[in-house]
Amino acid sequence: MRMIGRLCFVNCAVAVGVAIGASAAAQDRPTAFTGAKIIPIEGDEIENGTLLIAGGKITAVGPASDVNVPEGADKVDAAGKVIMPGLICTHSHIGGMRAGSGAADGSGPIQPGVRIMDAIDVHDAGFKRAVAGGLTTLNIMPGSGHLMSGQTIYVKLRLEDPKPRKIDDFFILDGDGKMMGGLKMANGTNSMRDPPFPGSRGKSAFLVREQYLKAREYNDKVSRAGGDAAKLPPRDLHLEALVEAMQGKRMVHHHTHRHDDIMTVLRLSAEFGFPVVLHHVSDGWKVAEEIAAAKAPCSVIVIDSPGGKLEARYSRFETGAILEKAGVLVAFHTDDYITDSRVFRRSAALAVRAGMSRAGALKALTLAGAQMLGLEQRIGSLKAGKDADFCILQGDPLSVYCQTQQTWVDGRKVFDRANPQDRLYAVGGFGAGNPQTPYLCCYDEASGGGEQ
Amino acid sequence: MSAKLQSPRLCRGVEMMMAGALSLALVTTLPGSVAMAQVAVRGKTVHTMAGPPIANGMVVIQDGKISAIGVADQIAVPQGFRVLEAAVVTPGLIDTHGTVGFSGILNQPHDQDQLERSAPIQPELRAIDGFNAQEDLIEWIRSFGVTTVHTGHAPGELISGQTLIAKTGGRTVADAVIVEARAVAATLGAAAQKTENKSPGTRGKAIAMLRAELIKAREYLDKQKRAADAGDKGEPPPRDLRLETLGRVLQGELPLMITTQRSQDIASALRLAKEFEIKIWLDGADEAFLLIDEIKAAGVPVLIHPTMTRAFAEHENLSMETASKLVAAGIPVASQSGFESYVPKTRVVLFEAAVAAANGLSFEQALRTITIDAARILGIDGRVGSLEVGKDGDLALYDGDPFEYTTHCVGTIIEGRIVSETPR
Numbered sequence: 001m002r003m004i005g006r007l008c009f010v011n012c013a014v015a016v017g018v019a020i021g022a023s024a025a026a027q028d029r030p031t032a033f034t035g036a037k038i039i040p041i042e043g044d045e046i047e048n049g050t051l052l053i054a055g056g057k058i059t060a061v062g063p064a065s066d067v068n069v070p071e072g073a074d075k076v077d078a079a080g081k082v083i084m085p086g087l088i089c090t091h092s093h094i095g096g097m098r099a100g101s102g103a104a105d106g107s108g109p110i111q112p113g114v115r116i117m118d119a120i121d122v123h124d125a126g127f128k129r130a131v132a133g134g135l136t137t138l139n140i141m142p143g144s145g146h147l148m149s150g151q152t153i154y155v156k157l158r159l160e161d162p163k164p165r166k167i168d169d170f171f172i173l174d175g176d177g178k179m180m181g182g183l184k185m186a187n188g189t190n191s192m193r194d195p196p197f198p199g200s201r202g203k204s205a206f207l208v209r210e211q212y213l214k215a216r217e218y219n220d221k222v223s224r225a226g227g228d229a230a231k232l233p234p235r236d237l238h239l240e241a242l243v244e245a246m247q248g249k250r251m252v253h254h255h256t257h258r259h260d261d262i263m264t265v266l267r268l269s270a271e272f273g274f275p276v277v278l279h280h281v282s283d284g285w286k287v288a289e290e291i292a293a294a295k296a297p298c299s300v301i302v303i304d305s306p307g308g309k310l311e312a313r314y315s316r317f318e319t320g321a322i323l324e325k326a327g328v329l330v331a332f333h334t335d336d337y338i339t340d341s342r343v344f345r346r347s348a349a350l351a352v353r354a355g356m357s358r359a360g361a362l363k364a365l366t367l368a369g370a371q372m373l374g375l376e377q378r379i380g381s382l383k384a385g386k387d388a389d390f391c392i393l394q395g396d397p398l399s400v401y402c403q404t405q406q407t408w409v410d411g412r413k414v415f416d417r418a419n420p421q422d423r424l425y426a427v428g429g430f431g432a433g434n435p436q437t438p439y440l441c442c443y444d445e446a447s448g449g450g451e452q
Numbered sequence: 453m454s455a456k457l458q459s460p461r462l463c464r465g466v467e468m469m470m471a472g473a474l475s476l477a478l479v480t481t482l483p484g485s486v487a488m489a490q491v492a493v494r495g496k497t498v499h500t501m502a503g504p505p506i507a508n509g510m511v512v513i514q515d516g517k518i519s520a521i522g523v524a525d526q527i528a529v530p531q532g533f534r535v536l537e538a539a540v541v542t543p544g545l546i547d548t549h550g551t552v553g554f555s556g557i558l559n560q561p562h563d564q565d566q567l568e569r570s571a572p573i574q575p576e577l578r579a580i581d582g583f584n585a586q587e588d589l590i591e592w593i594r595s596f597g598v599t600t601v602h603t604g605h606a607p608g609e610l611i612s613g614q615t616l617i618a619k620t621g622g623r624t625v626a627d628a629v630i631v632e633a634r635a636v637a638a639t640l641g642a643a644a645q646k647t648e649n650k651s652p653g654t655r656g657k658a659i660a661m662l663r664a665e666l667i668k669a670r671e672y673l674d675k676q677k678r679a680a681d682a683g684d685k686g687e688p689p690p691r692d693l694r695l696e697t698l699g700r701v702l703q704g705e706l707p708l709m710i711t712t713q714r715s716q717d718i719a720s721a722l723r724l725a726k727e728f729e730i731k732i733w734l735d736g737a738d739e740a741f742l743l744i745d746e747i748k749a750a751g752v753p754v755l756i757h758p759t760m761t762r763a764f765a766e767h768e769n770l771s772m773e774t775a776s777k778l779v780a781a782g783i784p785v786a787s788q789s790g791f792e793s794y795v796p797k798t799r800v801v802l803f804e805a806a807v808a809a810a811n812g813l814s815f816e817q818a819l820r821t822i823t824i825d826a827a828r829i830l831g832i833d834g835r836v837g838s839l840e841v842g843k844d845g846d847l848a849l850y851d852g853d854p855f856e857y858t859t860h861c862v863g864t865i866i867e868g869r870i871v872s873e874t875p876r
Contacts (some may be wrong), residue, residue, distance in 0.1 A: 125763075125768075126808060129763070129810070165571055199607060249753055276626060300603045303795055303796040304796035304798070304800055305557075305589060305592050305593075305796040305797055305798045305799070305800065306557065306588075306592065306796075306797075306801050307556075307557030307558060307559060307588070307589065307795075307796075307797040308557075308559050308792065308794050308795030308796055308797035309558075309794070309795060310558055310559075310560065312795055313557060313558060317876075337762050337764060338795060339760075340762060340763070341761055343807065346857055349857030349858055350857055352857075352858050353857060353858045353859070353860060398857060399857070399858075400806045400807065400809070400810050400855055400856055400857050401855075401856075402810075403810070420528055427771055427772045427773050427811055428763055428769070428770050428771035428772055429741070429769065429771040429773070430739070430741075430769045430772070431744065431769065432763065432766070432768070432769060432771070433763045433764060433768020433770075
């Protein structure tokens, strides 16, 4: 048994090596997608456009007549198709929802030092479904049952061969090589529970203010230490995260529904200077002017009916349109599992149904989300120099009949509806809900999996 | 705003010609005894579901019923009728299984009447005693063209209670309900299982409990029959509301609507139906695609799960293509909004059928699952589900393909009453 396993391991290791080499070469060679209608998000829609990518980046995009396709480039005929940037979901829970997963636990309402990245299963089938919906970047959030439930993580769905094995494979790194993410906060009823959780809105805000004041003092101590290790306060992961938020290095992603709760978030943001994206904003349409005045972006959820919880009683399809008209930066999110990533484009389409502009709604699936994650220089539109993250559709993105045919991340194809396994995740079926089979060609029961 | 202020029942008594404040004023003073609203609808495309679509069609509704339908220039609209226009006209949509009117919009204990948790088997709970005809979510689904809904006790207990069929425009239960008891709701699978040594704690125990209860009901019927046969000397058993209801199931009067996902539970449901020779409807039936031959042979209709049901836990294997596979096999299929415990508190059956239309069903087939095929399964096709002379004047009006996300429902008409006119 053991020998069989070992033998297999050796052969397959060779095969894996070859595969990596091949895809790396493919990634480096320029690829031109021709004949498609291109929706670049920044700029007008282009009929008969060419998208040229190389080395994981977009090198050119424009009308066929304007784009020089270099000799030796791979060519993909995309006539009759639509190409748009990979969709960006500013609020997802994929991979972090299993029992025992999540970030903060039930021990208290304020746990900003806890990270969701430590709880994510990259083999969750939800990731496969997300790329089937054309998504390429997610902000994975801890839940909303705490005032501060922990740090979020921005991920790219690099599901190409070799398969991701760990969350690190999904990281988006900043200029200092640090993984990027925000801070999840919540107010309203979700975080009001039995002690030690707050029982009222007043107490909720008090606890948050108290914590930010502590973080401010902590930061003052750090500053006063002037690099002298002996004078530094003991390191506090919770307060560190809040300091990062107040310094603008960590975006606060704030769950908030009711109009008064939204105003509370804006008030706290102004008091402590942390940048904030308002999430869900069921009542956002009631205080659109105030949100616009505060220049707070909104990440909106579109659900099939109002209610289901008291705070969502007045949620409307019109929220996106009303915020857009008020001048607010609007993105949508799936809140997956609340809505399914495979039908994410539907959120934008229903917003258009209720009066939002087509351009605004498409931007709300892409570039607006990138802006909210501080990634607008790298993703969110089809533009030379940006990451080659895009999806190929067989119809108009706002149509119910439109299927995602391919999804590409960093110049690699991560979903192809023509592939039966990928298609299974796109439409569902037996086995589609299970976690991905662990990647390793030699894994089998005979070898006990011990040869990995 | 009128939808909230106007009582639909009273509104029925006012000619739709009179609009705005005048009609509102009259509504408040007139009892519901005057003539029905008289209305006609012209559609660029009219999907009658009783034949091919009619281009430039006209539907005339008189006294709540369809009095004429055909090509517009061949139909004489009586004088004084209000004429509405729309790009696409369909029969009022039918949701074959929701819980609106029971599971209220706020999702607080006081507005949740869909599930009584005090015992696992309570078929005696009537739906008419729990239905809130003015619940906000009924108004919500109505604004997308849904005019009829099969609703009632929800999945979550082995037998949770009865269901009813209602129109979505009623003011009271009596106003709204068209079938007081339509089915008995049952659940097989994890959703009905209990913990902490309560029953049913397993699948085996669940089926044993159901069988035992059905056997009791059969004995009850036998006693009743023996008493009737004995004439004056006969002594009928004391009335037992629970066994009476299950007796109606055994007599084929009420189907057992069995909500279940896993193929093993679907197989159990079919076995139960065979043993007791009862009618069942499979509800949800995520893994029905694994048992197509068996379901077809049993002649059992499927109220297929909402297409966009979240794929996790017992739903992990569901497919958006199941409806198309079942339809292709010739199994009666209808769409539903299902039961939702959280957000959204109700789905909209139009949207679920739309996604099925994007996943294998043709436009026509998908529309059938929320009109005529739904009506046939529910047994109300003599009244609703297609646009034919003599049927209820229930119509849905759209400014484009009803399934497209960006299309609006521009009007909903129930028995000749315009219950929704704001584009949504």
